[in-house]
Structure formats: C-alpha cells, structure tokens
Amino acid sequence: MRKFTVLIFGFLFVLPVWADEGNDVDPNSLMGEVDGFLANIAAAEQNIASLSKEAEKAKDTKWLNCVKGQASRVSGYSQSATQMAGEISGHINAGNVREAQGKMINLRQFSEVADEAYAQAQACERSNPNAGNTSSVSRVAADTVNPSPVEDGSAASSSNEDSVTAAMTSDNTEGMVTELDTSSVSGSDMADAAGQDGNDMVEAPSSSNPSDPVTSGVGAEAAENPEDRPSWEPVSRTE
Amino acid sequence: MFNERFSKITLVLLILFYFGNSQLYADDAPQKGFKITKDTMLDLGITLTPEFETNTTKASEDTVTVTEADGVTTEKKAEIISDLILHYAPSIRIKLDDSDKTVGFGVYFDYNHYLGIEDSKTSKKLSELDLKATILGEFNKSGLVIFEFKDTLSRSSSPDGQELSGKHRNLLNAFETAVSFKNPADTLFGKVTLGVDLNYYEDSKDRDAMKDYNYVSAMANFFGRWKFLPRTMAFTTVAVRYQDYYESSIRSAARSVPFNVFVGLMGQVSQHISTKISAGYTGVFSDAARHDYNANFELVFKHEKGTYLAFGYLRNVKPSATYSWSGAHKAYLNFNQKFAKAFLVALNFSYSYLNYGKSIEYSGKDEWTVQNDGSYTSEVKDDTDTPVAKYEVVMPKGRRADHLIQLSPSFSYNILAWLGLKLSYTFEYKDTDYFKKTVVDYLSEGSKVTTTSHYDYIDHRVLLSVVLDY
Numbered sequence: 001m002r003k004f005t006v007l008i009f010g011f012l013f014v015l016p017v018w019a020d021e022g023n024d025v026d027p028n029s030l031m032g033e034v035d036g037f038l039a040n041i042a043a044a045e046q047n048i049a050s051l052s053k054e055a056e057k058a059k060d061t062k063w064l065n066c067v068k069g070q071a072s073r074v075s076g077y078s079q080s081a082t083q084m085a086g087e088i089s090g091h092i093n094a095g096n097v098r099e100a101q102g103k104m105i106n107l108r109q110f111s112e113v114a115d116e117a118y119a120q121a122q123a124c125e126r127s128n129p130n131a132g133n134t135s136s137v138s139r140v141a142a143d144t145v146n147p148s149p150v151e152d153g154s155a156a157s158s159s160n161e162d163s164v165t166a167a168m169t170s171d172n173t174e175g176m177v178t179e180l181d182t183s184s185v186s187g188s189d190m191a192d193a194a195g196q197d198g199n200d201m202v203e204a205p206s207s208s209n210p211s212d213p214v215t216s217g218v219g220a221e222a223a224e225n226p227e228d229r230p231s232w233e234p235v236s237r238t239e
Numbered sequence: 240m241f242n243e244r245f246s247k248i249t250l251v252l253l254i255l256f257y258f259g260n261s262q263l264y265a266d267d268a269p270q271k272g273f274k275i276t277k278d279t280m281l282d283l284g285i286t287l288t289p290e291f292e293t294n295t296t297k298a299s300e301d302t303v304t305v306t307e308a309d310g311v312t313t314e315k316k317a318e319i320i321s322d323l324i325l326h327y328a329p330s331i332r333i334k335l336d337d338s339d340k341t342v343g344f345g346v347y348f349d350y351n352h353y354l355g356i357e358d359s360k361t362s363k364k365l366s367e368l369d370l371k372a373t374i375l376g377e378f379n380k381s382g383l384v385i386f387e388f389k390d391t392l393s394r395s396s397s398p399d400g401q402e403l404s405g406k407h408r409n410l411l412n413a414f415e416t417a418v419s420f421k422n423p424a425d426t427l428f429g430k431v432t433l434g435v436d437l438n439y440y441e442d443s444k445d446r447d448a449m450k451d452y453n454y455v456s457a458m459a460n461f462f463g464r465w466k467f468l469p470r471t472m473a474f475t476t477v478a479v480r481y482q483d484y485y486e487s488s489i490r491s492a493a494r495s496v497p498f499n500v501f502v503g504l505m506g507q508v509s510q511h512i513s514t515k516i517s518a519g520y521t522g523v524f525s526d527a528a529r530h531d532y533n534a535n536f537e538l539v540f541k542h543e544k545g546t547y548l549a550f551g552y553l554r555n556v557k558p559s560a561t562y563s564w565s566g567a568h569k570a571y572l573n574f575n576q577k578f579a580k581a582f583l584v585a586l587n588f589s590y591s592y593l594n595y596g597k598s599i600e601y602s603g604k605d606e607w608t609v610q611n612d613g614s615y616t617s618e619v620k621d622d623t624d625t626p627v628a629k630y631e632v633v634m635p636k637g638r639r640a641d642h643l644i645q646l647s648p649s650f651s652y653n654i655l656a657w658l659g660l661k662l663s664y665t666f667e668y669k670d671t672d673y674f675k676k677t678v679v680d681y682l683s684e685g686s687k688v689t690t691t692s693h694y695d696y697i698d699h700r701v702l703l704s705v706v707l708d709y
Binding site for chain 1: 655
C-alpha cells in the first residue's frame with residue numbers, strides 16, 4: 001500500500017514536468033518563424049516600392065497617391081514588426097518562450113497586413129486603366145452609408161480589412177437596403193475609430209446605437225425632449 | 240379561383256426572388272445611384288412605413304385629473320390612445336467623392352400621417368413633417384492634415400404631453416468644423432473639433448414654458464488615437480461645452496458647462512472577438528457642480544460575415560434644462576444574423592437606469608415660494624391685488640430615478656439591391672416613482688383642479704417598411 005501511495009504521488013509529481021515538456025517549443029524554430037515573417041514584410045515593402053516607381057514613371061498622380069498610401073502603411077508596420085522581432089528574440093534568450101509565442105501572434109498579423117497592403121497596392125485604380133496592370137478596384141458605389149475606404153482609392157484611408165471600424169462594427173448589413181441610413185450623407189471615416197471620434201463629449205459614444213431612420217425617425221436627433229412636462233400649465237390657465 | 244390567384248402570386252414572388260438575388264450577388268451586380276460626373280453620385284430613396292403604436296402620447300395609466308366645482312367632484316384618467324401612422328419618407332443624397340475631397344449633401348423628409356383610428360383628433364394634432372438636412376465637406380484627404388466641416392439641420396415632432404393636446408416641434412442645427420492630423424503610417428491620428436448647436440422649440444413662440452428648452456451651445460473637442468496593432472487602438476477624448484438656455488426663466492440655474500475626459504482601448508483581441516473599454520471623468524458645472532465618471536465597455540463577437548453580437552455597458556452624464564444634469568447606466572445587447580445573403584434578423588435590447596439632478600424648474604422664480612414640505616406655491620392677483628388663483632406643485636423630495644427597457648426585434652428582406660422589406664417591433668417600458676402633482680385653486684370661481692402626472696408607461700410599435708433606394 002505504501003509503495004502504491006509513493007508511486008501515485010511520484011506520478012502526480014512528474015506529470016506536470018512531462019506536460020510542460022510536451023508543450024516545449026524549439027527556440028530555433030521560433031526564430032526561424034520570426035525571420036520568415038520579417039522577410040515576408042520586407043518583400044511586400046519592396047514590391048510596393050517598385051509599384052510606386054512604376055506609378056511615378058507613368059506620371060499617374062491618382063495611382064501614385066494610392067500606392068504611396070499602402071507604402072506608408074507597410075512602412076509603419078515594418079518598423080513595429082522589427083521592434084517586435086527584437087522583443088521576441090529577447091524573450092527567447094531569457095527563456096520566456098510563452099511570452100515570445102504571444103508576441104508571435106502579433107507579428108503574424110503584421111505579416112498578413114503587409115500581404116493585404118501589397119494586394120491593395122496592386123489593385124490601385126489608375127487614371128489610365130490601359131497602362132500596365134489590368135487589375136483595378138471598382139469605384140465606390142453610391143452607397144453613401146457604408147463607404148469603404150479601400151474602394152474609394154483614397155491614399156489617406158487605410159485598408160478596411162485591418163481597420164478598427166471593421167473590427168468593432170457589424171458588416172452584416174452591408175448591401176441591405178433596409179438598413180441604410182437614408183437620413184444622412186456620410187463622410188469617409190478618416191479617423192477609423194468606429195465613431196469614437198464623434199464630438200458628443202457628454203456621452204462616451206457607443207457603437208451600439210445605430211440610427212434607424214424607420215423606427216426612430218429624425219426625432220432621434222432632437223435635443224432634450226420635454227415629454228415629461230405636463231401640457232397643463234398653471235400660469236397659462238389664467239392668461 | 241383562389242388557387243389560380245395564389246399560384247400567380249407565388250410565381251411573381253419567385254421571379255422577384257430569383258432576379259433579385261441574381262442581380263444582387265452577380266459579379267457584375269449593378270451599382271446603385273445616378274452618376275452625375277466622374278466622381279459624383281446621386282441617390283434617391285423613398286420609404287413607406289405603416290406603423291401601429293399602442294400609446295402615441297406615452298401616457299401613464301395612473302395620471303389623473305380631479306376637478307371639484309359646485310360641490311361635485313369628477314375624476315378623469317389619462318387616455319391611452321393607439322393609432323395607425325403612415326410614414327412617407329423620401330430622401331435625396333448627392334456626393335462628390337475622390338481621393339482628395341468629399342463634398343456631400345443629403346435631405347430626408349418624414350411625413351407622419353396619423354390616421355386617427357381610435358381618436359380622430361389624433362390625426363390633426365400629431366401629423367407633422369419632420370426633416371433632416373446635412374451638408375459636409377472633407378478636404379486634403381490624401382494629405383497629413385485634413386479639414387472637415389458638417390452642418391445638420393433637423394426638425395422633429397413629438398406629442399407635447401400625456402394629453403392629446405398638440406405637439407412639440409423642435410429645430411436643432413448642429414455645426415462643426417474639424418482639423419485632423421496624422422503621421423504617414425496612419426498609426427497616430429488627432430482631431431480638433433469646434434462646433435455650435437442651436438436648439439429651438441417652435442411652440443416657444445406661444446408658450447413661455449417651452450422657452451426653458453431653447454439653447455445655444457458651443458463646444459470644443461480633442462480626439463487622439465494610436466493604432467499600435469492592426470485593428471487595435473488606444474484613444475483619448477477631452478471635451479468641453481458651454482450650454483446656455485438663453486430664453487429660460489431659470490437661465491442662471493440651467494446654464495451649464497459639461498467637461499469630459501476619458502481614455503480607452505478598442506480593437507480585435509482574437510479572430511472573432513473585439514472589445515472596447517474606456518473610462519474617465521465627467522463634470523457638469525452649473526449652479527452646483529456634479530462630479531461623476533463616464534465609462535463604456537463593449538464586447539463584440541463576429542463570425543464570418545453572418546453573425547454579429549455586441550453587448551456592453553455605458554455610463555454617461557448630460558446637461559438638463561430642468562434637472563441641471565441627467566445620467567444613465569445602460570446595459571445593451573445588439574445582435575444580427577444574415578442568412579441566404581438577402582435576409583437579416585436583428586435584436587436590440589437595452590436597459591437603462593436614468594438618474595437626475597435636483598429639480599431646478601422653480602429655482603429663482605420670484606412668483607414661486609418654497610414651502611416647508613418642499614412644495615412650491617404661487618398666487619395670481621387681479622388689478623386690485625386680490626388673489627384670484629392659487630397654485631401648488633408637489634414633487635417627491637428625493638431625486639428622480641427611472642428604469643427604461645427597450646426591446647426591438649426585426650426581420651429584413653432585400654428583394655433587389657434597391658428594394659427591400661422590413662418588419663420590426665419595438666417595446667418600450669418606463670418605470671418610475673416620480674410624479675408631479677399640480678393644484679390650481681380658482682379662488683374667484685370656487686373651483687379646484689388637481690392633476691397628478693405619473694411618468695411610467697408601456698408602448699408597443701409594429702412597423703412594416705417598404706424601402707426603395709437607388
């Protein structure tokens with residue numbers, strides 16, 4: 001019985017050790033992945049740079065602006081990715097593999113975004129569509145309610161795919177004519193902040209309150225509604 | 240005969256469904272709108288909505304008026320009046336949009352035609368034309384410094400109380416101009432906004448009491464964000480407003496300066512989950528200062544492009560014309576599910592706990608006297624200084640607090656890219672212990688009228704919308 005108890009406790013003691021060993025990751029393979037992501041981002045940056053040169057050569061300002069927008073985007077992410085790679089390397093050297101793995105998720109996202117940016121740069125609309133690349137993104141539709149910064153070819157806009165607005169808001173209603181806010185013409189969402197840049201400072205703006213022109217009418221925009229004031233007014237009764 | 244007609248209707252619906260979907264989702268699906276110039280589009284729309292509402296004036300069942308005259312006492316409870324309302328809502332939007340600038344103008348009308356099915360007076364008293372017009376401009380969009388302006392004028396109407404006596408017509412003009420700046424990678428973004436709002440009740444021309452709600456408001460707002468990861472940002476807002484109820488009989492007590500500052504994080508935390516969390520300080524400075532907090536937490540779940548679920552909590556504080564300030568603790572849930580590409584079901588729910596500052600409705604009014612029990616009294620005298628009427632207003636001594644529940648499921652069907660149907664239902668329930676008792680003693684006539692207004696109500700609305708927008 002005693003032997004059996006020792007055996008059980010011994011087994012319980014070594015179990016976590018085995019389990020931990022099972023999850024162990026080879027630091028060299030992690031660093032290999034890091035290098036792979038960095039190389040991918042660098043390649044996207046280089047490809048966009050050559051597209052940019054092509055646009056400059058063609059003297060197509062519209063095309064150039066659009067490509068440069070993507071170049072700026074990748075450049076920003078490239079810097080952050082390099083910094084993050086340094087942090088990952090530091091974690092691996094310090095033996096903090098789990099922290100390094102956590103950072104790897106972000107690095108992977110940077111790499112994906114770089115790929116998307118290259119794809120967007122390739123799809124940039126040109127003033128002369130017959131010049132060079134045949135791919136093009138269609139002009140923004142007349143959907144003034146859900147403008148897509150990607151489609152409007154604006155160099156100032158970021159990709160809809162990696163936007164904060166896309167992360168926070170519903171895109172199920174896109175194309176649903178019943179969900180259009182026909183009571184308003186909309187801007188370009190330059191802030192990409194899911195409406196958080198709204199100027200109603202008294203309320204922390206919430207994305208949970210979509211305007212519904214049918215059910216709320218324009219009354220939703222009205223100021224304080226004195227509905228609680230009784231129509232009965234003592235002073236006016238004697239006038 | 241019936242079968243033949245049924246077959247024809249079914250056939251027409253099937254054809255509509257087939258062509259609708261084939262046009263909507265084909266690669267060469269037609270874009271909506273009329274192209275005016277290379278970069279300018281015009282959209283036209285009209286929405287026709289029959290709506291059935293069970294409590295058009297949001298009246299409480301407990302509101303009662305008691306009249307004592309000539310030794311006879313009569314009691315009249317507030318009527319709960321339902322009606323069928325037809326909304327005719329045409330709209331027009333025109334927008335020039337290129338890589339450097341956006342200039343847009345839109346105007347939307349909504350004529351609410353009350354049919355008066357239960358009380359014919361409803362139609363005449365509540366039918367009204369609402370509108371909303373917006374003009375906006377954004378310039379140098381491809382640069383690092385962007386200029387914007389926006390002006391929105393809206394006119395809206397609402398019943399002017401629990402009795403079927405008329406309506407409020409509110410005009411609100413909101414103008415704002417902004418300068419935004421960012422770094423080339425668009426990771427850092429800042430925006431400074433200045434604006435002026437002007438609010439005016441049309442019925443204040445004839446009713447002095449409504450002047451308490453007219454205001455002019457100037458505001459300044461700074462917003463900054465840092466996108467440190469894709470789909471993720473940290474942000475901050477600092478804002479101040481000066482709100483002056485310029486025609487109010489309690490102007491000095493109502494005038495307020497709300498100040499807000501908060502910081503937050505927002506963005507995607509996993510493949511399907513995003514979140515927002517923000518918190519900060521709110522101060523409303525009027526006769527007395529109210530120091531409070533603001534907060535917003537939201538969790539969003541998205542799956543593919545079909546499922547969207549968000550729930551959260553919001554705390555905010557706003558200025559009020561008659562309570563100095565009002566605040567809300569709101570818990571909310573929004574869900575929508577798209578299926579078969581053309582159908583959408585949605586459910587919105589919220590519960591709000593609304594609290595208010597001390598009533599200032601009679602503050603500083605010479606003609607009103609505060610009694611020891613907290614009630615307000617006033618006398619009206621004739622030319623010979625003889626009292627002809629005596630007024631008394633009684634309100635609960637504690638601060639007002641309300642509970643508000645709103646629930647709204649809906650079902651939408653996109654028949655064509657520019658034609659759709661939507662069936663929706665909304666339920667609204669307000670529960671509050673707050674009341675206002677007003678007593679008028681007509682001394683010269685020997686009669687007395689006591690009205691006790693309660694503010695709890697239940698309202699159901701069913702709407703069927705036919706939406707055309709091209």
